[in-house]
Amino acid sequence: MRCHRIRRPQRGPVGASLRPVWLLCPRSQNVDPMSEKRTLAIIVGSVREGRFGPVVASWIAEQAHRHGGFEVEVVDLADVEIPLSMPAASPKFTGDAYPRPAAMAPLTARLTRAEAFILVTPEYNHSYPASLKAAIDWHFTQWAAKPVAFVSYGGPAGGRHAVLHLENVLTELHAVTIRDGLAFPNYFVGWEDGRPLDPDAAGYAKVLLDQLAWWAAALTTAREATPYPA
C-alpha cells in the first residue's frame, strides 16, 4: 500500500495557497518502502542485425525475476521507430507536451512507468550505440530522479567506455547511476547457451540489483513526497 502526498493549507491569511508536505501516513499504514516490488525497465540498447544484446538482456531479466524486488519489463529498442530528426524544442523544457511520434507512445509510457532502469549496452567505437542515445534524447522527465544500472559487453574492455559515456549523459538528465555494474569482456568466448561462463556473474548481478532496489525505493518515495526540482 502506498501513502498519498497530502496537501495542507499554509498558515497565514485566508486564501493562502495549498502546498505539498512530506509524505504522511497514519502509523498503521506505514509500509517499508523496500518491501514493494519496483517497476524495472531493462532496455536492450543495440538494434543491429544479428546482435547479442537480447541474450544479455534475457539473462539479467532472469536474475531480476529471481531477485524478487522488481516487476520486470524488457524494452527492446529494435521494436520502436526512433527518428534521429527531433522537434525544435527540447523535452527538458516542454515536459508532457513534447511532440513525439505516435508510434513512440508505448516506449514513452514504459519509461514513464519505470521506477528503475538497467541499460544493456555494447560498445561501439568506444561509446554506446546511436539507438540508445536517440531513445535517451527523446525523453527527459522519464529519467529524472530515477536509478539507472548498467550491464555492458564488448571486446577486452567489456563495454566500460560505453558505460562511462552513459554515466556522463544520464547525470545531465538528473538520473542516479548505480556504482556496481556488470561488464562482460570478450563476450564471444565468455558466454554459452545464453549464460555467462563466469560462476560469479549471478552474485555480481545480485549486488547490482540490491543497490538498484534500494535506490528505486528511496527515489520513488522521495518523488511521491515532493516533486523533483528538475
Ligand SMILES: Cc1cc2nc3c(=O)[nH]c(=O)nc-3n(C[C@H](O)[C@H](O)[C@H](O)COP(=O)(O)O)c2cc1C
Ligand atoms: C560499429 C561497431 C563498433 C564497435 N566498436 C567496438 C569498440 O570500440 N570496442 C569494443 O569492445 N567492441 C566494439 N565493437 C564490437 C561490439 O562490442 C560487438 O560487436 C557486440 O556484439 C555489439 O553488440 P550487439 O551485438 O548487441 O550489436 C563494435 C561493433 C560495431 C558493430
